[in-house]
Amino acid sequence: MKEKYKFLLILAVFLTIYFIPFGNIKIQAALLEAFLMLQEYAREHVLLCLVPAFFIAGAIANFVSQQSVIKYFGAKANKILSYSVASVSGAILAVCSCTVLPLFAGIYKRGAGIGPATAFLYSGPAINVLAIILTARVLGVQLGFARAIGAIVFSIIIGLSMHFIFIKEEKEKNDNEDFIVAEEGKEERPLWETALYLAVMVGILVFVNWGKDESIKIWQRIYEIKWFISGFLIVVLALMLSRWFNRRELKEWTASSWGFAKQILPLLFAGVLVAGFLLGRPGHQALIPEKWVASLVGGNSLRANLFASISGALMYFATLTEVPILQGLIGSGMGKGPALALLLSGPALSLPNMLVIRGIIGTKKTLVYILLVVFMATLSGMVFGNFI
Secondary structure, eight states: OOHHHHHHHHHHHHHHHHHSOTTSHHHHHHHHHHHHHHHHHIIIIIIIIIHHHHHHHHHHHHHSOHHHHHHHHSTTSOHHHHHHHHHTHHHHHOOOTTTHHHHHHHHHHTTOOHHHHHHHHHHHHHOOHHHHHHHHHHHOHHHHHHHHHHHHHHHHHHHHHHHHHTHHHHHHHHHHHHHHHHHOOOOSSOHHHHHHHHHHHHHHHHHHTOOOOTTSHHHHHHHHTHHHHHHHHHHHHHHHHHHHOOHHHHHHHHHHHHHHHHHHHHHHHHHHHHHHHHTOSTTOOOSSOHHHHHHHSBSSOHHHHHHHHHHHHHSOOOTTTHHHHHHHHHHTTBOHHHHHHHHHHTTTOOHHHHHHHHHHHOHHHHHHHHHHHHHHHHHHHHHHHHHO
């Protein structure tokens, strides 16, 4: 870190500590809520969500060739194929806005174009099958259907927009891709082994986080046996690691995984603390009262939809928690348009994941991505609200 940034960081911390009225009861409650939210995040997401995601990202960085990533997600890749795969990935992964970050970092650093990479970044948490079903059942079929269609279309439009906005950099990638494809030789391991190894790890990530839903019999049955499935996959993974990988490869894999963890976890934790301090956990009071939010999202005005989009982008939603939160807000007078706007911006963005995205793709691309998500969510909310 440059010296001037170190100084500014120290100055900011000093001024924050100096001026915050810690004796104020509301401030004390908000601080407690921030650490309770961080504790909840650590208990529910780090071990079962982020740790498997870090190992998957490390595997992508070490064992998936740049040539393969470029072939399917690079600047010259078939657009229909790359954006189709990226836009529906969330239906398979069902991860939250933070868990998708190591996976996004992995494919982007291996040569994926900014368009397919950001389409994947958005779709990962947005197109969650159970969340969409829960939305339809609790908030209405129309809102559930609009969420499903909007999320898929969103990911493609946002990805294509990022591609064309940064077309100059994407063209420069073409020359690098030609060099990589020409220079990279034959893969050390058969493609089927790498694919199966990654599939098993993705399976572990999916099943250990499989949610409970008694209204869907098949879904509930899988939930009841998820630990047996997860245990079986872990045994299969252990056999793969012992038979297919040597000690050097395992050390490189764990080193890469740890590298992603060091890059992402500090920013995530800082973001969760700030989000908890300002907005709190669902149903708990923090610095900004929930009634303020509810009072600003009634009707279907531009202001209401824009506020809902920005609020959703800043708040952190654990998987599926956005539905009961919206149920309460709609009961307090929230319009259906702003509800959809929040559903389309909230699961895909949060203050913690914005900080991490900036560290991966830079400030300029991050700001453009955030603005695209907020704009599209606001527009969709207004259109949906006028029809409903």
